[in-house]
Amino acid sequence: MSLVPRAGLNQAAVVAAGAALADEVGLAGLTMGSLAERVGVRTPSLYKHVGGQDDLNRRIAALALNQAADAVGSAVQGYAGRDALAAAARAFRAFVLEHPGRYAATIGMEPSGPDDPLATAGRRLHDVFTAVLRGYEIAESDVDHALRMLRSLCHGFATLQAGNAFQWSADIDESFEWLIAFADQGLRAVRR
Amino acid sequence: MSLVPRAGLNQAAVVAAGAALADEVGLAGLTMGSLAERVGVRTPSLYKHVGGQDDLNRRIAALALNQAADAVGSAVQGYAGRDALAAAARAFRAFVLEHPGRYAATIGMEPSGPDDPLATAGRRLHDVFTAVLRGYEIAESDVDHALRMLRSLCHGFATLQAGNAFQWSADIDESFEWLIAFADQGLRAVRR
DNA sequence: AGGTGAGGCTAATAAGATTAGCTTTTGGCT
């Protein structure tokens, strides 16, 4: 039952190479032609592994969300409260800055249903942040709002920085630490 | 000296039509062909008004930032403190939700220099939010950080919502109001 | 009348994505 392909090429390898290429040249610069060259086949051969560009982007997005969940999840291990929040936020931003292309693939991508790998991956990332919030005593009714706020903050900051949208004076790392402190203090004030 | 073109078509009209079309079909769906059809000319004629797709996107982005600055600026008139913050945030989000295509054009777009209309427009929006922060007694050294935080929050929330990234339970409008209250309380705690 | 230039148009070129259909390799089976 082993499905060993002729070369070392399979769907996972193609998607991983696509994600890497997107990080290097930007999501818009990821073409079927450049990806084919990267993995050493002619363009049409890629269609043996992925359904096309849309399918490729979708799989890259799912990969990105899973990797982000892994990164943030690992970073949070052993921490709680403010430390967990800081670790999660830093890990998330670092991931986006190191993998801007694959993260960009996730933007505006909607899962087709609850079993879509994209939905599963999104849920994993979501759950990690939910766990971080557990370190704060937040009323049940506020958790969803706090989660969305946190997600907006992290996503907004990381994507703005990745797009070079912060151009003026102050140090960006410092701003991010300030943002973490701001969120932490605010979340502690929301208690109960 | 009147430069009356044969038809009612000029650069501003083309850019405005492009922005409107992008809002309707998404930035990715904005093609030179569909825009030409929309304005009633053949595709190559568009090149008499804009330099090409990149140039068009750039001009749409500048238009979007100027309109956002107008909308937020108007909304803020006559308010200060928490009221100004809420008005600005609501107006910004409303603008992004009503004009997702043109706003998307601004993402990742870098001005070529300080005289680029894009830079000017970005500065206008920036200045409006700066004015909002003046209603809080924030130390000089914290203003830039607070501004970036606020921008991340608004941009993050609005783009996530525009991309349908908030799928689970709670009411989105309610989350946004919660977020405004959160930011307000946090900013008041930063005083001095 | 005549000329000029902006604004259109058609036709041609080039890049990309995708499909069709043929070929080769390879693992499994006799």
Next chain:
DNA sequence: AGCCAAAAGCTAATCTTATTAGCCTCACCT
């Protein structure tokens, strides 16, 4: 040892878009 079915490649062809070249015409100015 040798066959064969399917996976994985390849070439060639098609389609969509963007862009450029070069021509045409009308509005306006003299």
